[in-house]
Amino acid sequence: MFIVWGKKAVYKKLGFVADFCTICRCAQPFLVRRIGMAGHVYYITVGEGELVGYDRTCQACGTSYTADAARYQSMAKKQAPLAELMRKTFPGFAAYWADRLSLEEKVKSSPMLLAAEERKSLLREAFLVLSPSVEKRFASTHMDKEVGFAVLATIGLLLAVPALTRVVAPDQAEVAVLVAMAAGIVLVIWQIAVSGRRFMRRDVVPLLAKSLNPLRPKKEEVTAILAELKTHGHKIGSKLKVADLLDGLKPARVVLAA
Template structure:
């Protein structure tokens, strides 16, 4: 029997703040959390762990970003309407993000007025943001539901598989059968671990990119150019992004 142990992130909610969301492309309410690193046994940890940093999660799109509590005048203990949250937690938001908010106004009402450099930067931004998240995710082993089910299945197969088969075929060699069940269970875990990375990109990266890029209606050429640029810069995400699949998520409003 194998033991699953190591370090895992531990989150503690601090409250709510207003901030600019680069995915929603405007000011939004965020939940802010303390991020710690604590030891775990079978993914069960105790305590808040050593401080790693802070994270803010947009309450509209669900995207998590790095945060710094000191950037805010206060942290609200309850989620309030956005104007109230801005006044209480980030009263200088419009001044701090004035240039970006002006660009977003152009995206909404007069996208043709965007300069080529501004358009490229606005398309590149979400890719760089999600690339950092992909690097962070791939830097450590992460258990999703597929891996969890594979581990549970492997344990059940190892514990009960030999007995069930022996009931059906009493002449079967119990020792070899136990080893076979263990091998099958381990193979299932490895298979799910390998599949977890493309599954993460498909479920957690492409929908976020599509949401952020949809107002810009990027063309296939623009998307391919950004992915190629990421590849030249050795970003891991470049090998995981399927431009055709991203365009499918962008929908009919995307450029041809």
């Protein structure tokens, strides 16, 4: 008998803390999880596995970071107002993030006066924070709802076409089914092919826009960063179209100009 076994990551929710989010550019509530690697048989694991680390996910924007659990005084079982959460879980927040918070003040008040290197590293940082989620997305084939609709449409075609052909042109039934099948396959393949760009536009661009807009990035700056990331093998550099990113940045530019 063939037995499926191996190791798999096991996530355990530990609680909520307050910490700094690079995408939101401020303090936010986070959910902290313990990550363990446990042996599995048919993907069923027992226990929490050997500790490999922790992650924290911003409850405002959904971005995940690796976490240092020792940083927190405690973890709250439930979400609470941010000030209360900070007092209970990370009272040293202001001191720990002092340099970063003063840099964020500069970003807010005069982003164009930041030193060139400071500005470049702040811009690049947002892409690097989001890079792991892009790597994960493109590591396997994903079905979003549009791909699901294409599969349903194909099934619908394969049911409707033979029934229709039997009535209209019974001698063409086989050809009609083959044409319907080919059309369905083309539709599904096309939707899978464009789903990557859809993910970038829908899930990545809004987060990048949120983080980059306060810096009022120029087209040349984001183009150069994407090229650099692509050279270093980051998928975000090759999968993200500059035009899609600039489209996402536009609304805030209009607000800033108003």
